[in-house]
Amino acid sequence: MKNDTVNIGLIGFGTIGSGVVTILKQNMDLIEKKSRKKINLKKIVDLDISTPRGVDVDPEKLSTNVDDILEDEDIDIVIELIGGYLPALDFILKALNKGKHVVTANKALLAKHWDEIISAAEENQVKISFEASVGGGIPLLQPLNESLAANNIQSIYGIINGTANYILTKMTQEGLNFDSVLNEAQDKGYAEQDTTFDVEGHDTAQKLILLTILGFGKYVKEENFHVEGIRNITPEDIIFNLEERGYVIKLLGISRKTDNELEVRVHPTLIPQDHLLASVNGVFNGVYIEGDAVGPVMMYGQGAGSMPTASAVIGDCLDIINNPQKEIPFGPLKENPASLKSIENVKSKYYIRLKALDHPGVLHSIAGILSDFNISIESVSQKKLDDGPAVPIFIVTHKASENDLRSALKKIDELKDIKEKSMFIRILEE
Known part of the structure; x- marks a missing residue:
């Protein structure tokens, strides 16, 4: 940025890329006032430059050759919006090595x-x-990086995948099963045809890695x-x-300090209805951060x-x-898995669902x-929901180690009266 004009190159003219062009056209006067520079979107590169995007673009700005951006010495900022690993990594590294932001x-x-980039x-x-x-449009990373910089962050809890949150919200509000809501979400365009990345927690995990870096200065790989x-x-x-205990289920990314160790995990979690995160519904995202000085902070919006x-x-x-010399506080970080608390050593309260034949002594065997x-029971409920021979049993435990719980459920699943593999959900306790 050697003069009063900032030249930008956009790689990827898809959904987000077309949004970037739209906002630049609509709000350019405001953006230039805030930057005190003239902003010039000099080149847009995409493999497809013929499909209409709903925004007018000078054809001279369009190209299918990424070097029209990467080799242009006048371009100051490169926006990469193609996603995935390759060739995005190559494009980003080449841009950085060419001295472009x-x-x-x-x-x-x-x-x-992370380290390489x-x-x-x-x-x-x-x-x-x-x-x-x-978090999409939520101002999240910069506030965590700057506004909360004086804090030792204690915990970060995030509902940061809109597809999974939409599915759980619809299941909660309408009593529908997972598959029917998933199909509806795909039909409405809220979910991709292959939803593995979203509903299996991988998207949440990748975002949680970045939150953990900025919150705790630790780099942890998903595996x-x-x-x-x-x-x-x-x-x-x-x-x-919901009806018996006043809890809702959310797919939660958790990064927090406990016992001088760092817990990082992604899983369905039972959250009390009066917790701020419990009200994050539909495709919205919410991140709840606790700092030692500021206390709890909630950030919410379209993810x-x-x-x-x-x-x-x-x-x-x-x-x-406006701040070209500003650096990321932690820089390159080498991973140290030894500093992580294993999920087996995590302690939590648990909700357990079993399905057992309604025979005398079954509950006694389970409790034994x-x-x-070393797992004590807080409550147990047995409800016959249909005409089948097996009856659902819902158990809530007091706090126990995950290793003990898994070991106990393995033994319970071996009982002859248990007809389905047991399932459990961790309960959020702050």
Whole structure:
């Protein structure tokens, strides 16, 4: 940025890319006032430059050749919005090595190649900004990075996948099963045809990696922490916990300090109805952060979509223009799995669902096994929901170690009167 004009190159003219172009056209006067620079979207590169995007673009700005951006010495900021690992990694590294600042929404790439990307930015004295990679349009990473910088962060709890949250919300509000809501979400465009990434927790995990870096200065790869999705949640789980206990089920990313160790995990979690996170419904996202000085802070908003995410992308561009020397506090981080608390050593209260034949002594046998593994019962409920021979049993435990719980459930599942594999959900206790 050698003069009063900032030249931007956009790689990826899809949903978010078209949102970036739309906002720049609609709000250019405001953006230029806030940046005190003239903003010039000089080139847009995509493999498809013929399909209408709903926004007018000068054909001279369109190209299918990425080098029209990467080799252009006048381009100051490169926006990468193609997603995935390759060729996005190659494009980002080449841009950084050419001395260009980079803005990206690519949480998967950052989560996997953090050290390589941050090292390249530091070596070339340029910035890599990625506000849009977590929480879409929610101002989240910069506040965590800057506004809360005086705090030792104690915990981060995030509902950060809109597809999973939409499914659980519909199941809760309408009593529908997982498969029917998933099909509806796909029909409405809230979910991809292949939803594995969303409903199995991987998208949440990648975003949680970035939150953990900025919150705790620790880099943890996904394969080294527990990631669990929502496919096994049933309407019975939702109804029992909502009506009997006042809890809702959310897919939660958790990163927190306990016993001088760091817990990082993703799984369905039972949250009390009066907790702020319990009210995060539909495709919205919410992140609840606790600092030692500020206390609890809640950030809420649209976690995806063309315009909200594009808003964060352009915000990053303005931050680079106004603060080109600002660095990411923690820089490259080598992973240290030894500092992580294993999921087996986590202690929690648990909700357990069993299905057993209604025979004398079944509950006694179950309670005996739980007791053998140092697990005490807070409550138990047995409800016959249909005409079948097996009856659902819902158990809530007091706090116990996960290793003990898994061992106990393995023994319980071996009982001849147990007709389905047991299922459990962890209960949030602050």
